[in-house]
Amino acid sequence: MIRNIAIITWRELVAYLTQPVAYVFIMAFTVLAAGLTFYAGGFLDRGSAELSVFFQFHPWLYLVLMPAIGMRLWAEEYRGGTIELLLTLPLSTSHAVVGKFLAAWIFAALALSLTFPIWLTVSLLGQPDHGVIASGYLGSWLLAGGFLAVSAAASAATHNQVIAFIFGITLCFLLLAGGAEMTQSLLRNWVDPAIAEGLANINAVARFRSFVDGLIDLRAIIFFVTLIASGLFASAALVRVRTGS
Amino acid sequence: MMTTADPNPASLMTRLGRRGRAAIGVLLAAIFFLAINIWAEISLPNQRLDTTAEQLYTLTTGTKDVLASIDEPVTLRLVRSRSLDGLGPQTVKHAQRVAEMLDLYRRLANGKLRIETVNVDPFSAAEDLAEAARISSQTNTAGARFYLGLIGTNSTDGFETIDRLSPTRARFLEYDLSRLIHDLATPRKPVVGVLGELPIFGDRTRGLKAFTVLEGIRGFFEIRPIMGKVSAIDDDIDIIMLAQAVTLDPQTLYAIDQFVMRGGAILAFVDPLSEALPRPPDGAAINRNAVPTISPLLWHWGAAVSATHVAADRQAAIKVSVTQNGRQVVTDYVAWGEYSDRRLAATETITGNLRRLQLRSSGIISATGNPALTIHPLISTSADSMRLAISAIEPVPNPIQLLADFKATGAPLVLAARLSGIVTSAYPDGPPAEIADPQIRGRHRATASSPLAMVLVADSDLLSDQTWLETRADGGKVPFANNADFVINALDQLSGGAKMMDLRGRGVGERRLTVLDDRNRQAETASRAREAEFSQAIDQLRSKIESRTSSRRGGAMSVEDALEIETLRSEILTLRQQLRARQFDVQKQVRDLTKQIQAANIWAVPLSLGVILLVLTTWRWLGRRRALKLTGTAVQTDGRPV
Numbered sequence: 001m002i003r004n005i006a007i008i009t010w011r012e013l014v015a016y017l018t019q020p021v022a023y024v025f026i027m028a029f030t031v032l033a034a035g036l037t038f039y040a041g042g043f044l045d046r047g048s049a050e051l052s053v054f055f056q057f058h059p060w061l062y063l064v065l066m067p068a069i070g071m072r073l074w075a076e077e078y079r080g081g082t083i084e085l086l087l088t089l090p091l092s093t094s095h096a097v098v099g100k101f102l103a104a105w106i107f108a109a110l111a112l113s114l115t116f117p118i119w120l121t122v123s124l125l126g127q128p129d130h131g132v133i134a135s136g137y138l139g140s141w142l143l144a145g146g147f148l149a150v151s152a153a154a155s156a157a158t159h160n161q162v163i164a165f166i167f168g169i170t171l172c173f174l175l176l177a178g179g180a181e182m183t184q185s186l187l188r189n190w191v192d193p194a195i196a197e198g199l200a201n202i203n204a205v206a207r208f209r210s211f212v213d214g215l216i217d218l219r220a221i222i223f224f225v226t227l228i229a230s231g232l233f234a235s236a237a238l239v240r241v242r243t244g245s
Numbered sequence: 246m247m248t249t250a251d252p253n254p255a256s257l258m259t260r261l262g263r264r265g266r267a268a269i270g271v272l273l274a275a276i277f278f279l280a281i282n283i284w285a286e287i288s289l290p291n292q293r294l295d296t297t298a299e300q301l302y303t304l305t306t307g308t309k310d311v312l313a314s315i316d317e318p319v320t321l322r323l324v325r326s327r328s329l330d331g332l333g334p335q336t337v338k339h340a341q342r343v344a345e346m347l348d349l350y351r352r353l354a355n356g357k358l359r360i361e362t363v364n365v366d367p368f369s370a371a372e373d374l375a376e377a378a379r380i381s382s383q384t385n386t387a388g389a390r391f392y393l394g395l396i397g398t399n400s401t402d403g404f405e406t407i408d409r410l411s412p413t414r415a416r417f418l419e420y421d422l423s424r425l426i427h428d429l430a431t432p433r434k435p436v437v438g439v440l441g442e443l444p445i446f447g448d449r450t451r452g453l454k455a456f457t458v459l460e461g462i463r464g465f466f467e468i469r470p471i472m473g474k475v476s477a478i479d480d481d482i483d484i485i486m487l488a489q490a491v492t493l494d495p496q497t498l499y500a501i502d503q504f505v506m507r508g509g510a511i512l513a514f515v516d517p518l519s520e521a522l523p524r525p526p527d528g529a530a531i532n533r534n535a536v537p538t539i540s541p542l543l544w545h546w547g548a549a550v551s552a553t554h555v556a557a558d559r560q561a562a563i564k565v566s567v568t569q570n571g572r573q574v575v576t577d578y579v580a581w582g583e584y585s586d587r588r589l590a591a592t593e594t595i596t597g598n599l600r601r602l603q604l605r606s607s608g609i610i611s612a613t614g615n616p617a618l619t620i621h622p623l624i625s626t627s628a629d630s631m632r633l634a635i636s637a638i639e640p641v642p643n644p645i646q647l648l649a650d651f652k653a654t655g656a657p658l659v660l661a662a663r664l665s666g667i668v669t670s671a672y673p674d675g676p677p678a679e680i681a682d683p684q685i686r687g688r689h690r691a692t693a694s695s696p697l698a699m700v701l702v703a704d705s706d707l708l709s710d711q712t713w714l715e716t717r718a719d720g721g722k723v724p725f726a727n728n729a730d731f732v733i734n735a736l737d738q739l740s741g742g743a744k745m746m747d748l749r750g751r752g753v754g755e756r757r758l759t760v761l762d763d764r765n766r767q768a769e770t771a772s773r774a775r776e777a778e779f780s781q782a783i784d785q786l787r788s789k790i791e792s793r794t795s796s797r798r799g800g801a802m803s804v805e806d807a808l809e810i811e812t813l814r815s816e817i818l819t820l821r822q823q824l825r826a827r828q829f830d831v832q833k834q835v836r837d838l839t840k841q842i843q844a845a846n847i848w849a850v851p852l853s854l855g856v857i858l859l860v861l862t863t864w865r866w867l868g869r870r871r872a873l874k875l876t877g878t879a880v881q882t883d884g885r886p887v
Binding site: 020023026027030031034035037038044047048049050114115117118121122124125126127128129130131132134135153201202210213214215216217218219222223226227229230231233234236237238240241 | 341847
């Protein structure tokens with residue numbers, strides 16, 4: 001099983017890295033991440049050796065960029081008819097789903113790791129808390145994984161990449177909106193405030209925030225792992241329906 | 246007619262169709278995700294890995310000791326608005342953090358701590374309870390009001406409150422909670438024994454009023470003056486406050502040493518030049534240096550205060566009015582300092598919430614190399630400071646000359662510090678010969694029973710009203726510095742002994758981009774220096790114009806004079822332009838640095854990737870072209886076959 005998944009992951013990863021569009025994606029991500037940090041976040045004006053300003057934009061960057069990666073995972077295979085070829089290989093749908101997701105997630109990790117100049121900058125200009133920064137990066141990668149899994153499910157639901165992209169953004173937005181004050185306020189009108197406060201924690205921003213603060217919370221890990229697992233489960237179910245397997 | 250359920254699930258799935266099965270799959274995935282996370286939120290304990298270097302989210306041993314020391318049950322009531330609607334994520338998060346922390350306290354207190362939550366609705370009985378307990382309603386940044394406070398009670402009707410658990414004091418939350426529990430677990434009002442020459446209790450014979458700082462201390466502590474020779478400090482004294490003890494006989498010094506060995510806390514104001522010590526009516530010179538007296542103890546424990554030098558800080562200098570050449574001039578007096586922001590340790594509970602402190606001719610604290618002692622600076626000068634010989638400011642200082650002769654050493658100097666560590670008695674061979682009492686000799690301790698709890702301040706003038714209080718025309722006194730708060734905070738922390746001393750305020754936001762800060766500061770200093778240089782030249786030109794104009798007052802001005810004045814004015818204009826240009830140059834260096842940092846961060850990776858992409862594309866194109874040529878196929882310029 002692991003071998004099958006590894007083969008698919010490798011095939012997909014090589015496909016990513018040989019396409020110019022992947023490089024353009026990484027370039028866009030690194031420019032936006034650093035640009036927002038320095039201009040919108042006023043990073044140098046604050047003079048703080050923390051990267052919370054840098055990480056605070058990640059959920060919103062991923063809101064657009066992860067569905068952009070995820071949209072082609074299955075929709076492109078349906079449209080090009082390569083799905084038939086893929087499923088003639090001696091591997092199950094689940095292996096293909098996990099393999100494709102892992103390749104996309106590793107690619108996202110590559111993009112994220114290329115934001116290293118900001119870590120280097122705070123290390124050269126001050127004495128940052130490296131544990132907190134490492135925790136922030138881990139949280140960011142898990143967040144990217146959660147959004148990718150959801151976007152993969154959106155992609156598996158349609159053969160049209162644009163629809164997959166819009167659908168992916170909508171689902172990711174729902175995961176983010178749970179933490180917004182407006183949503184929490186609405187929630188408090190419907191249920192007991194104590195329950196509303198508990199539910200307010202079950203959203204991507206709140207869970208990601210604890211990593212940025214330097215806290216690796218077991219509940220946050222569970223949140224992202226179950227989000228990825230659910231996204232992949234839904235993807236597999238949708239791919240099976242589409243391919244009749 | 247009765248129907249039976251389809252025994253074959255496969256046929257049910259077939260009837261559902263592929264779309265139905267997909268919908269069920271997606272729905273199951275969503276239910277699984279929500280169910281697991283709701284269960285985790287409700288049932289899972291608060292299991293967290295704290296990755297911060299200072300373990301910001303982990304309870305200190307000080308708190309654990311406080312919780313373990315509770316004998317009689319303590320009840321804490323968390324008073325909070327039922328609805329935190331509209332208060333913003335920061336406040337809601339803080340309220341959750343308070344609740345989580347209280348829950349953690351409860352679990353560590355072995356059943357001796359009860360936690361209750363009082364939800365406050367507008368105009369409810371709970372609101373009356375909050376008001377009666379003086380829990381203040383707070384206003385968040387958006388202007389919304391809410392209650393978030395704590396009422397603590399013990400089995401002997403002891404009553405303590407935290408009137409507001411504000412998000413702005415989030416980093417001191419652990420200290421505030423542990424302090425309250427500590428006070429309830431040990432309900433006696435701490436006793437502060439005061440000894441020293443500083444007339445903080447006033448002196449009717451000399452018409453001296455008691456220091457106002459004493460009123461503040463009395464609100465929280467019982468104050469007991471210690472007079473004359475003392476061979477042993479009373480057991481019920483918790484803290485000794487040394488207020489510029491210029492003369493201490495050997496017995497008293499030994500008594501202080503043994504007090505510390507028995508776990509007593511000490512707040513020492515040890516000033517090499519106390520300006521607050523009043524001169525005798527006959528104007529005779531007096532000893533105003535308390536350093537030599539206490540030095541034997543301090544040296545042994547591992548700290549020292551300069552006896553011959555005071556700290557001078559150009560950035561913190563206070564403006565004073567002096568007479569120069571018969572004129573009143575306002576200038577910086579570098580031996581007096583107002584310390585704020587980064588000069589006060591942000592992570593220490595004593596100074597973390599203070600805005601500014603004023604000190605006068607403060608001494609300098611240093612370590613003497615005892616590895617067992619740790620010095621935690623509370624008040625420090627900037628790097629733009631120097632050690633100033635007391636002879637340079639005694640008997641009458643010349644602030645203008647001091648400023649002209651100023652040479653910064655480039656390193657900050659410590660003016661007040663918290664000392665911690667296990668120390669030994671300065672009398673390792675037993676009590677000094679002066680102690681004859683066999684009972685006292687028999688009680689001698691060579692090592693401390695608990696870690697040292699001491700705050701050392703190399704200035705005593707901060708206690709006097711002149712350094713922090715302004716008397717208004719109506720006789721009312723208004724503080725302009727937090728000197729009294731500093732003293733109360735220090736006593737407050739010391740009264741908890743070593744347990745509370747460990748509980749520093751641990752905060753977020755203190756790590757700075759120091760290189761950038763230093764560059765900004767250097768630019769500011771250079772800019773100021775140039776400004777002073779040019780201002781002097783401009784002043785000289787102005788006085789020349791003045792002298793030309795005044796010499797001709799009442800009479801007609803000659804053409805030569807008029808021309809010279811015009812020349813001088815144009816020189817002033819040129820100088821001003823040069824000053825602006827120089828200042829712009831200085832600031833430009835900092836701006837250039839920040840631009841370079843921004844450019845490197847934003848463009849270095851994308852440009853490198855662009856180059857890689859270009860190389861890869863070219864390489865592939867060349868490879869394809871070569872392959873087609875080998876097969877004899879004609880190729881276009883883009884490498885594709887014709």
